[in-house]
Amino acid sequence: MAGKIVFAALSVLYPVLVYCGLTYWGLSPRRLSILLLALAFYQFLNFTRSKQNDGSKAKNGALVVLMLLCGSVAFFADNLLFLKFYPVLVNLSLLLFFGVTLWKKPSFVFRMANLGDKTIKDSPSRNYVEKYCDKVTLGWCIFFIFNASVAAATVFVGSDRLWSLYNGLISYILIGLFFAVEFVVRKVMQSKLNSYVPVSELERDSRPDGAKFCFDDSSTTTWKDFVTDVSKVRIFLESKENIPWIVHCDDVYFFLVALVATLQSGRKALVTANRQDAFIKEIQKENCGFITDEPFAPGGATLIQDLLKQETDEIRFGKFDLSKAEMVVYTSGTTGKPKAVFKMFSQLENEVQQQAKVFGDEWMTREIYSTVNHHHMFGLPFAVIFPLAAGIPFRRRRFDFPSELTNITDKKAVIVSSPAFLKRLVVDLDRPLVFKTTPFFLSAGGVLPEDVAQKTHDLTQSWTHEIYGSSETGIIAHRVSGTGAAWTPFEFCKLSLAENGCLNIKSPAVLEPEGFTSGDLVEFSDDGRFVLQGRADSIVKIEEKRISLPEVEMRLKFTGLVHDVRVVPMVSKRQFLAAAIVLNEAGREKFAGCAKLKINEFFRNFLCQYLENTVTPKKWRYLEELPQDLMGKIKMRDIQDLFSLPESPNFKILKMQREVSAFTAKLVFPATSDYYDGHFPEFKLLPAVAQVNMVLLLARTFLNAPKEIVKINRTKFTNPIFPDVPAVLKINYDDEKGKLTFSFTDESGEKALSSGSIVMKLSNMSSRTSDSNMSSRTSDSNMSSRTSDSNMSSRT
Amino acid sequence: MSEMNNKIKELLIKSLELEDITPADIIDDAPIFGVNEKGEGLGLDSIDALELGIAIKDAFGVSFAVQNEETKKHFASVSALAAYVSANQK
Numbered sequence: 001m002a003g004k005i006v007f008a009a010l011s012v013l014y015p016v017l018v019y020c021g022l023t024y025w026g027l028s029p030r031r032l033s034i035l036l037l038a039l040a041f042y043q044f045l046n047f048t049r050s051k052q053n054d055g056s057k058a059k060n061g062a063l064v065v066l067m068l069l070c071g072s073v074a075f076f077a078d079n080l081l082f083l084k085f086y087p088v089l090v091n092l093s094l095l096l097f098f099g100v101t102l103w104k105k106p107s108f109v110f111r112m113a114n115l116g117d118k119t120i121k122d123s124p125s126r127n128y129v130e131k132y133c134d135k136v137t138l139g140w141c142i143f144f145i146f147n148a149s150v151a152a153a154t155v156f157v158g159s160d161r162l163w164s165l166y167n168g169l170i171s172y173i174l175i176g177l178f179f180a181v182e183f184v185v186r187k188v189m190q191s192k193l194n195s196y197v198p199v200s201e202l203e204r205d206s207r208p209d210g211a212k213f214c215f216d217d218s219s220t221t222t223w224k225d226f227v228t229d230v231s232k233v234r235i236f237l238e239s240k241e242n243i244p245w246i247v248h249c250d251d252v253y254f255f256l257v258a259l260v261a262t263l264q265s266g267r268k269a270l271v272t273a274n275r276q277d278a279f280i281k282e283i284q285k286e287n288c289g290f291i292t293d294e295p296f297a298p299g300g301a302t303l304i305q306d307l308l309k310q311e312t313d314e315i316r317f318g319k320f321d322l323s324k325a326e327m328v329v330y331t332s333g334t335t336g337k338p339k340a341v342f343k344m345f346s347q348l349e350n351e352v353q354q355q356a357k358v359f360g361d362e363w364m365t366r367e368i369y370s371t372v373n374h375h376h377m378f379g380l381p382f383a384v385i386f387p388l389a390a391g392i393p394f395r396r397r398r399f400d401f402p403s404e405l406t407n408i409t410d411k412k413a414v415i416v417s418s419p420a421f422l423k424r425l426v427v428d429l430d431r432p433l434v435f436k437t438t439p440f441f442l443s444a445g446g447v448l449p450e451d452v453a454q455k456t457h458d459l460t461q462s463w464t465h466e467i468y469g470s471s472e473t474g475i476i477a478h479r480v481s482g483t484g485a486a487w488t489p490f491e492f493c494k495l496s497l498a499e500n501g502c503l504n505i506k507s508p509a510v511l512e513p514e515g516f517t518s519g520d521l522v523e524f525s526d527d528g529r530f531v532l533q534g535r536a537d538s539i540v541k542i543e544e545k546r547i548s549l550p551e552v553e554m555r556l557k558f559t560g561l562v563h564d565v566r567v568v569p570m571v572s573k574r575q576f577l578a579a580a581i582v583l584n585e586a587g588r589e590k591f592a593g594c595a596k597l598k599i600n601e602f603f604r605n606f607l608c609q610y611l612e613n614t615v616t617p618k619k620w621r622y623l624e625e626l627p628q629d630l631m632g633k634i635k636m637r638d639i640q641d642l643f644s645l646p647e648s649p650n651f652k653i654l655k656m657q658r659e660v661s662a663f664t665a666k667l668v669f670p671a672t673s674d675y676y677d678g679h680f681p682e683f684k685l686l687p688a689v690a691q692v693n694m695v696l697l698l699a700r701t702f703l704n705a706p707k708e709i710v711k712i713n714r715t716k717f718t719n720p721i722f723p724d725v726p727a728v729l730k731i732n733y734d735d736e737k738g739k740l741t742f743s744f745t746d747e748s749g750e751k752a753l754s755s756g757s758i759v760m761k762l763s764n765m766s767s768r769t770s771d772s773n774m775s776s777r778t779s780d781s782n783m784s785s786r787t788s789d790s791n792m793s794s795r796t
Numbered sequence: 797m798s799e800m801n802n803k804i805k806e807l808l809i810k811s812l813e814l815e816d817i818t819p820a821d822i823i824d825d826a827p828i829f830g831v832n833e834k835g836e837g838l839g840l841d842s843i844d845a846l847e848l849g850i851a852i853k854d855a856f857g858v859s860f861a862v863q864n865e866e867t868k869k870h871f872a873s874v875s876a877l878a879a880y881v882s883a884n885q886k
Binding site: 543572573574595596597600601604605608612613614616618619620646647 | 813815816817821829830831835839840841842843844847
């Protein structure tokens with residue numbers, strides 16, 4: 001240790017010592033060279049003793065050799081020039097030392113930073129910090145090149161005095177200046193960098209009062225507003241008994257205020273996107289409160305706007321105990337009850353931390369916009385929790401319409417989106433969206449079709465980042481569209497194959513120590529990435545013959561005539577497959593004017609080349625679009641129900657969408673339809689009774705409406721429905737009250753054709769009453785539904 | 797003869813819940829099971845065969861022996877089936 005200090009002191013004072021020795025003490029270069037040789041000898045001792053790796057050793061070795069060489073020449077030739085080379089050598093060796101770490105990362109400055117602050121390694125801003133440190137390292141290298149050059153110049157050109165002055169003083173001052181400038185720059189960078197604070201550790205002073213928290217088109221909300229509003233809601237919640245609270249707010253800011261207040265006050269949060277009276281009542285059977293921003297919410301709901309109107313000076317805002325913070329997140333559900341997924345908030349916290357690590361860098365300087373519902377497990381972490389923890393401003397209202405994006409082309413945006421929205425985006429936009437800064441599109445909730453990804457890129461110049469995950473596990477993997485089908489796992493996930501070939505996920509966002517096994521079949525490649533191979537329950541048995549549904553779908557696509565297709569298992573007297581097909585342009589052209597039977601036969605004969613006829617589809621539907629829900633999910637149950645309605649020559653379903661208690665379909669009634677019989681043969685109009693029958697048929701099939709009706713109220717037939725002109729039918733059905741409302745409009749939805757309401761007879765039996773030929777869903781476990789709420793990114 | 801053909805066709809459609817097809821669409825001499833080289837035929841499978849056998853027994857009182865080459869001939873086409881049923885009906 002003492003040796004090192006003496007060595008350092010001699011090194012630093014070397015120029016001064018040499019100058020003084022020459023000028024004042026009358027020493028010859030030969031005598032003075034002993035100093036250099038002593039330094040070289042000390043280095044040599046260090047070198048032989050060191051256990052460092054080869055690269056570093058070679059470098060030190062080179063330095064020792066050069067020092068010895070200069071020292072020896074100075075000694076034997078009594079030459080001053082070589083004596084003065086030492087500072088150049090020091091600079092060169094430092095250049096080498098810093099420079100090497102730029103090749104062999106981490107860079108020297110980042111290593112130092114990590115020694116000083118152990119949290120950097122795992123912090124979400126790690127990448128950001130590392131990049132900065134790399135730049136500083138590079139800066140030092142440039143500085144050493146400069147310094148070595150000047151030092152060399154003073155050796156050859158300047159006087160001894162100048163040499164000593166520069167190397168003994170000025171170069172040290174320059175080093176000091178460099179440190180000072182870098183320190184100031186770093187502080188400025190840090191102040192720009194929003195610090196990431198886990199949600200459970202947020203305090204009122206975690207951010208400056210005036211920090212922009214969120215915004216809408218006309219106003220900005222600050223951190224101080226947020227802290228004050230959370231306090232108000234907390235004061236209210238804590239004045240009540242400790243019960244769980246249902247949280248539903250369409251406004252993301254109100255939602256966040258309610259959620260954080262609930263968590264900080266130690267209440268359990270029940271997060272639901274569905275706020276239908278019947279559903280809320282179902283949850284409220286357990287004693288719990290309901291906080292919302294919707295003025296017309298069912299009785300007993302607490303309106304958050306009312307709470308925020310209260311005046312108070314008290315601030316209640318601070319850390320909460322992660323081990324006690326519990327949540328329930330309700331999935332979108334199929335047609336029945338949405339599924340409740342229990343969550344510890346720590347799962348979300350861990351998930352968001354991981355997101356920040358991967359995307360933080362890119363997002364830190366942007367603003368967040370969302371098109372997805374923030375009550376679900378994709379929107380919640382990405383569009384709500386992440387901005388809160390990272391201090392990134394977000395837009396309070398989500399975008400519902402693709403055209404709204406044209407208003408933010410001058411913003412640096414992260415757009416949290418879904419395949420459903422992007423599909424509409426590429427259809428709706430007639431010209432490219434030119435963003436000033438390339439936007440960062442995220443998509444989850446289903447697989448983004450390749451053509452949509454491509455068109456999104458053509459329109460916005462940006463490739464969409466896709467996220468694969470589920471309500472139960474949070475995020476699992478990600479990929480960038482246009483770079484192939486393989487998914488890259490998030491670092492914090494340990495993925496493996498379960499016995500059934502499905503993906504098993506262990507991660508800090510999964511509670512079960514044994515991990516969560518999904519229903520997705522996967523294949524891993526050597527680099528740890530994987531491709532999805534369809535759902536495990538996509539392999540079914542049809543009359544004892546195993547068949548993979550994706551295989552049949554793929555074969556159908558091989559005809560080159562099919563845009564999209566789903567094959568589903570059905571049961572009536574026997575088990576069979578049925579195919580719902582959307583033809584592409586070539587297909588529409590080929591089959592224009594063809595009888596449906598001929599189209600069926602074409603596909604059947606094509607499949608017969610590859611498949612046994614037991615597993616070729618027996619029933620066929622040709623649609624304009626596959627049935628999908630608001631989230632863009634194509635559900636097997638919807639398609640099965642489509643087939644449970646026997647094909648009729650009287651009407652065709654071209655499109656359909658089913659929600660919890662609403663159903664929309666685009667229908668067409670051909671001129672050959674029996675419905676026109678007996679009504680104006682020369683001028684065919686769809687009779688009112690046929691319209692009402694249609695409504696009832698669809699309500700029974702898709703919304704479980706009962707068979708009998710009590711009465712028909714207020715029915716208006718404003719405009720006629722003509723043969724072969726598509727009409728859109730919307731049905732809402734409240735199964736508690738038995739009240740059904742419907743409306744027929746033209747294709748654009750603007751022109752009303754007819755509307756009315758019907759009261760259905762509620763039987764005591766809540767089970768479905770349906771015709772025998774409609775009850776074609778199966779109880780066979782082999783044929784269970786392929787729909788899964790847990791599957792955020794369904795089959796590729 | 798053609799009356800029996802029509803009856804068989806209607807029975808086929810009803811008992812097997814065939815969609816998109818009317819008796820007029822079914823070719824008398826085309827195969828019931830699978831398809832011929834011209835791509836004609838109903839493309840039915842062995843499960844349908846059992847179902848159809850039961851339906852014919854119920855409707856006409858004509859039953860079939862255990863599946864063998866002979867039975868397969870009877871099921872070759874609507875005409876063949878109609879001939880067999882007519883011949884065996886009591």
